[in-house]
Amino acid sequence: MSEYIPVLIMLLLGAGTAVGILVATTLIGPKKSFADKMEPFECGEHPIVSPKLRFSVKFYLVAIFFVIFDIEAVFLYPWAVLFKRLGIFGFIEMMIFLVILAVGLIYVWKRGALEWE
Amino acid sequence: MIADLIEAIAKILFVFGVNMGFFAPILGWVERKQSAVMQDRVGANRADIFGFTLIGLLHPLSDTIKLITKEDFIPAGANKLFHTLAPFISLTPALITFAVVPFGGQYEIFGRRINLVVADLDVGILFVFAFASLATYGTVLAGWSSNNNWSFLGGLRAAAQMLSYEVAMGLSIIGIIMVYGSLKLTEIGAMQTDFFKWGIFLQPIGFILFLTCAIAENKRAPFDIPEAETEIVAGYFTEYSSMKFIMFWMGEFLEMVTISGIITTLFLGAWHLPFISDERLLSLFGFAGPNGSIIMLMMANIATFFGKIIFMIWFQMTIRWTLPRFRYDQIMKLGWKIMLPISLINIFITGLVVLLK
Numbered sequence: 001m002s003e004y005i006p007v008l009i010m011l012l013l014g015a016g017t018a019v020g021i022l023v024a025t026t027l028i029g030p031k032k033s034f035a036d037k038m039e040p041f042e043c044g045e046h047p048i049v050s051p052k053l054r055f056s057v058k059f060y061l062v063a064i065f066f067v068i069f070d071i072e073a074v075f076l077y078p079w080a081v082l083f084k085r086l087g088i089f090g091f092i093e094m095m096i097f098l099v100i101l102a103v104g105l106i107y108v109w110k111r112g113a114l115e116w117e
Numbered sequence: 118m119i120a121d122l123i124e125a126i127a128k129i130l131f132v133f134g135v136n137m138g139f140f141a142p143i144l145g146w147v148e149r150k151q152s153a154v155m156q157d158r159v160g161a162n163r164a165d166i167f168g169f170t171l172i173g174l175l176h177p178l179s180d181t182i183k184l185i186t187k188e189d190f191i192p193a194g195a196n197k198l199f200h201t202l203a204p205f206i207s208l209t210p211a212l213i214t215f216a217v218v219p220f221g222g223q224y225e226i227f228g229r230r231i232n233l234v235v236a237d238l239d240v241g242i243l244f245v246f247a248f249a250s251l252a253t254y255g256t257v258l259a260g261w262s263s264n265n266n267w268s269f270l271g272g273l274r275a276a277a278q279m280l281s282y283e284v285a286m287g288l289s290i291i292g293i294i295m296v297y298g299s300l301k302l303t304e305i306g307a308m309q310t311d312f313f314k315w316g317i318f319l320q321p322i323g324f325i326l327f328l329t330c331a332i333a334e335n336k337r338a339p340f341d342i343p344e345a346e347t348e349i350v351a352g353y354f355t356e357y358s359s360m361k362f363i364m365f366w367m368g369e370f371l372e373m374v375t376i377s378g379i380i381t382t383l384f385l386g387a388w389h390l391p392f393i394s395d396e397r398l399l400s401l402f403g404f405a406g407p408n409g410s411i412i413m414l415m416m417a418n419i420a421t422f423f424g425k426i427i428f429m430i431w432f433q434m435t436i437r438w439t440l441p442r443f444r445y446d447q448i449m450k451l452g453w454k455i456m457l458p459i460s461l462i463n464i465f466i467t468g469l470v471v472l473l474k
Contacts, residue, residue, distance in 0.1 A: 003236050003237055003238060004236065004238070005125070006125045006128070006129060006216065006235045006236045007213070007216050007217075007235070007236045007238070007244075009125065009126065009129055010129050010132075010133070010212070010213050010216045010235060010236075011209075011213055013129065013133055013212075014133075014208075014209045014212030014213050015205075015209050017137065017208075017212065018204070018205045018208045018209050018212070018364065019205065021208075021360050021364060022201060022204070022205060022360070022361070022364075024185060024360065025184075025185055025187075025189050025359045025360035025361060026189050028185055028186055029185070029186060029187050029188045029189045029359050030186075030188050031188065031189075032188070035193075038192055038193040039192065039193060040192045040193070040194065040195075040263065040264050040265035040266075040268075040356060041192070041265060041267070041350065041355055041356060042265070042266065042267075043350070047265075047266070049266065050264075051263075051264060051265060051266045051268070051269035052264075055269075055273055058277070059273055059276065059277050062276075062277040062280055062281060062449075063276070063277075063280060065281075065284075065453075066280035066281065066283065066284060069284045069457070070283060070284050070287060073284060073287040073288050073291075074287070076288070076291050076464070077242075077243065077291070077294065077300065080291045080294035080295045081294060081298060081299060081300055082298075083294075083295045083298065083468070083471065084295075084298055084471065087472070088472060091468050091472055094468075095465065095468070098461055098464065098465065101461070102458075102461060105453075105457065105458070109453075109454065114449065114450070114453045114454060115446075116445060116446035116449050116450070
C-alpha cells in the first residue's frame with residue numbers, strides 16, 4: 001500500500017490548491033447583486049423556460065451503452081496483461097467474447113439507437 | 118523511511134511545480150500565440166511592465182490578477198453547492214493524474230535508487246482512466262447546477278460525448294498493453310529503448326485512436342461541441358466568472374499535459390532519445406565522474422521527456438486551430454460507429470501478429 005501514500009499527498013495538495021483558489025476568489029472579488037443581474041444569461045432576454053425540463057431519451061441510451069461496453073472493456077485489461085502467457089487458447093477465448101461484444105454493437109446499431117437526427 | 122518520504126515529497130513538488138507553475142499559466146499564452154501565428158496576427162502582446170512586453174508573456178500574470186479581483190457570480194436559482202463544487206471536480210483530477218506518469222527512468226545516485234515517478238502503481242493506466250473520467254462529473258454538474266439553458270445543453274452534450282469516447286479510449290489502449298504485457302507506465306516506458314520498439318511503430322492505429330479519443334475526452338476542438346460558442350454561448354461554463362471560470366481552463370490545459378505525458382510514455386519512447394541509448398549518453402558524460410554522469414543522464418532524460426510533452430502539446434494546439442468543429446451527430450457517429458469497431462479490430466490484429474511472431 002505504501003506506493004499509494006504519494007498519491008494521497010498529491011490528492012491533498014491538489015484539492016488544497018483548488019479549495020484555496022475557490023476561497024480566494026470568493027473573498028477577494030466584489031459583491032454587488034440586484035435582481036436583473038442575478039438572472040441566468042439568456043442573450044439579454046428574460047428566461048422563458050426553466051432548464052429543468054425533460055430531455056431526449058437518447059442521452060439515457062448513450063449512458064446505458066457506456067455502462068455495457070465500458071465494463072466489458074475492463075474485462076480486457078487483465079487478459080491483455082497476461083496475453084503472451086495465455087497463448088493461443090486465451091486468444092480464442094477472448095475473441096469469442098469480443099464477437100459477443102461486437103454482436104451487441106451491431107444489434108444496437110441496426111436498431112437505430114446510434115442515429116442522431 | 119524518512120529519506121523515502123523526502124524523496125516522494127521532492128518528486129511531488131517537482132511535478133506539481135511544473136504543472137501549476139509552468140504549464141497551467143503558460144499554456145493560455147501558448148494557445149493565444151499559436152492561434153495568432155496560424156492566423157497571421159500579432160497576438161497577445163499588450164500587457165507590459167515599464168514598457169517591457171516579453172512577447173506577451175506577462176499576459177498570464179495580468180489575467181490572474183484581473184480574474185481574482187472579479188466578482189464571483191452565482192445566478193439566481195442555481196444550486197450554490199454544486200455550482201462551487203463543479204470547478205473543484207474539474208481541476209483536482211487533472212492535477213493528480215500526472216502522479217503515475219514517469220518523467221525519467223531509474224537511477225542509482227550515491228548508493229540510493231531513485232525512480233522518477235511520483236507513484237509507481239501496478240495499475241498505472243487504470244488509475245489515469247479512473248481519475249480522468251472523474252472530470253465528467255465536474256462538467257455535468259456545472260451544466261446542471263447553473264440553472265441556465267445553455268449550460269444545461271452543454272452539460273448534456275459533454276456527458277454523452279465523454280461517455281462515448283471513454284469506451285473507445287479504453288479499448289484503444291488494449292493493444293499496447295498486449296504488446297508490452299504490463300499496466301505499469303514505468304515498465305512500458307523502460308521497454309522502449311530501441312527507436313523501432315516505440316509504441317507508435319508497434320501500434321500505429323492505437324496511437325491515432327488514443328490521440329483522437331483523448332482530444333475528445335478533453336473537449337478540445339474539433340470536439341468542443343459542449344462549449345461551442347457559436348451555438349450555446351460558452352456551454353457548461355456560461356454562468357461562471359472570476360477564478361472559477363479559469364479553473365475549468367486550467368483543468369483542460371493540465372489534462373492536455375497529462376494526455377501528452379501518457380502518449381509520450383506509451384507511444385513516443387518515454388524518456389529515451391531516438392538512436393542514442395542511455396549507455397551511450399552515460400559514456401558521453403563520463404568526464405563528470407560516476408555520480409555526476411548519472412545525474413547528467415537523469416537531467417538529459419527529464420529534458421527529453423518534457424521536450425516530447427511540449428511537442429505533443431504543440432501538436433494538439435495545431436489541431437485545435439486547423440480543424441473546424443464537428444457537428445454533434447458526426448461526433449457520436451465517429452465515436453460509436455468508427456472508433457469503437459476499429460479499436461476492436463485493432464485488438465484482433467494485434468493478437469494475431471503477437472501470436473504469429
